[in-house]
Amino acid sequence: MNMNDKMKYSPQMHGISATGTRGIARRGFLGGLLAAAGAGLAGVAVSGHAVAKEAGVNLDRAKWSPRNHALMARMLAEHGSMAPGYQSGKRPYAVFDWDNTSIMNDCEEALLMYQINTLxxxxTPAEFAAIIRQNVPPGPFSKDFKNAAGNVVDLDSICADLDADYAFLHANYKGMAGSKPLEEITATTEFQDFRAKLYYLYEAVNDTHGVNVGYPWVIYFFANMSVAEVSALAEASNDAALGASLTKVKYTSPADRPGKAGVVSVSHFHGIRLCTEIGTMMDALRSNGIDVYVCTASLEDVVAVFATHPKYGYNVPRENIIGLRLERNGERYRNAYLKDWPLTWGPGKTVAIKKELVAKKGYGPLFVAGDSDGDYDMLRDFSETQYGLIVNRMKNGKIGELSKLAADQMASVKPRFLLQGRQESTGNWLPVETSIKYGKTAPQLLTS
Incomplete structure (x- = not known):
């Protein structure tokens, strides 16, 4: 990747103070951003729409950034089935991340909370105890994971508390070995402690030990369930999350049940929203002879429910979903990651795409969309990729590097990376490159 042509970006270019955008500076930021995009890409927009019209390309404008919409339409026109030189035996293809790219929020995390809330x-208690410790290094978590007394929580303590909670729930809930209804069970301090500490443990494992430990760990809770049972659970979770408000809820374990770990608090971002722009783009790609794939760091079968079911509107073929995979006993999942299958996050996404697609087709994707460090590699690893679209979450890390590069390329007629804005409080895209964080009102281009 040639970095020599990058334009320098600084907050002062767009009138942003070091402490954020205020008053006139806020209006100046938006105006300057739109003016810069318009000035740098007026020709692209005109030529893109002209080519799209001539080729019969129909991509819903919806809430796309005008520049991104023009570039997407031009890509469809130049590489789709109406383009000169198109080969039906060598169909181009696009790869989309799922969570926080194709939808707002994370369906795997929503499913974990739904699984907890519905028990x-x-x-068995013994199986649960084994899974919460499975492949997780013992000892204290990172310094960010402290209890109310200010002490760092460790694996042994929180697992001991969860062992006791789950034993009570298993013995008393009628959906397990007991006779009490869910409504009565969820009112108990044992359940309140269980919910807060299990979700806290999920966050602590991922933050302390990384997704290579945390992402397989969370899907081990599907052990002993059939594919059909997990699919039905995922659909119920999707529907509940789509009907819920987008809100961050703080869960605190009961003060009268501190256990060994003490009182802990954790937040979960409730709610999911469909992304119309991604759904309609998928349709436009297929209508123009370009295949659509999803590569996700969630369980493949969970995302398949969302991506394939007609009621959600994405209509991706089941065989085109690539994600995390578990070993099975027949149709029932085991708490073991599939042998020799890559963890489809970060470099593992590139490995999976090469294994499943490049090895069979002989070439990489034309287009890739993502939002996080988990998508960094697939966004940049294929020479055939014309555009890498980044749903702008204003993040640091590796995706922050690509976001910075996309910002630098906003005046280029041939950018490699694109930023697409959204508003986190509504889950909707915004027709600009900037995004608005949850709980904020000021639009932002890059992380501060």
Whole structure:
């Protein structure tokens, strides 16, 4: 990648103070951003729309940034089935991340909270105890994971508390070995402690030990369930999350049940929203002879429910979903990651795409869309990729590097990376490159 032509970006270019955008500076930021995009890409927009019209390309404008919409339409026209030189035996293809790219929020995390709230586990207390410790290094978590007393929480303590909670729930809930209804069970301090500490443990494992440990760990809770049972659970979770408000809720374990770990608090971002722009783009790609794939760091079968079911509107073929995979006993999942299958996050996404697609087709994707460090590699690893679209979450890390590069390329007629804005409080895209964080009102281009 040639970095020599990058334009320098600084907050002062767009009138942003070091402490954020205020008053006139806020209006100046938006105006300057739109003016810069318009000035640098007026020709692209005109030629893109002209080519799109001539080729019969129909991509819903919706809430796309005008520049991104023009570039997407031009890509469809130049590489789709109406383009000169198109080969039906060598169809181009696009790859989309799922969570926080194709939808707002994370369906795997929503499913974990739904699984907890509905106590949808098919595990004995001994099996549950083994899974919460499985492949997780013992000892304290990172310094960010402290209890109310200010002490760092460790694996052994929180697992001991969860062992006691789950034993009570398993013995008393009628969906397990007991007779009490869910409504009565969820009112108990044992359940309140269980919910807060299990979700806290999920966050602590990922933050302390990384997704290579945390992402397989969370899907081990499907052990003993069939594919059909998990699919039904995922659909119920999707529907509940689509009907819920987008809100961050703080869960605190009961003060009168501190256990060994003490009182802990954790937040979960409730709610999911469909992304119309991604759904309609998928349709436009297919209508123009370009295949659509999803590569996700969630369980493949969970995302398949969302991506393939007609009621959600994405209509991706089941065989085109690539994601995390578990070993099975027949149709029932085991708490073991599939042998020799890559973890489809970060470099593993590139490995999976090469294994499943490049090895069979002989070439990489024309287009890739993502939002996080988990998508960094697939966004940049294929020479055939014309555009890498980044749903702008204003993040640091590796995706922050690509976001910075996309910002630098906003005046280029041939950018490699594109930023697309959204408003986190509504889950909707914005017709600009900037995004608005949840709980904020000021639009932002890059992380501050």
């Amino acid at each position: 949808s586990f098919k595990l």
